[in-house]
Amino acid sequence: MEMMEQSDAVARTLGFGGRLMGGENMVKLGGLENDRVKLCEIENLIIAACGTSYRAGQYGEILMKEMAGLKYVEALIASEICDRDFPRQNGGFLSIS
16 A cells, blocks of 8 residues: 555655755755754764665665765664664754654
C-alpha cells in the first residue's frame, strides 16, 4: 500500500507547508523561520528512521554532507539509537516517519 501512495504523498508534501522557490533551486519549508537562528547553529546531526524512511534518511545524509556544511551527519535505525550516539555540542536530531 505504501508504494501506491507515493505520488499522493509527494503532491501533498509539495503543496502543504513547503514551497519550491522557482529559479532559485531552493525549497522553503513553512514554519521554520521562527527557529532559523537555532537551526543555523546545528553542526552535528543524527537522522533517525526505520524501514523505507531509513533509506530516505540515508539519502538525506548524503545530501546534507554535500550541501549543508555540517561537520557530522549520520542516518541511524531508530530502534538502535542509544544516548552515546547523540552529538554533545551543536547537535540536532531529525526523525523521519
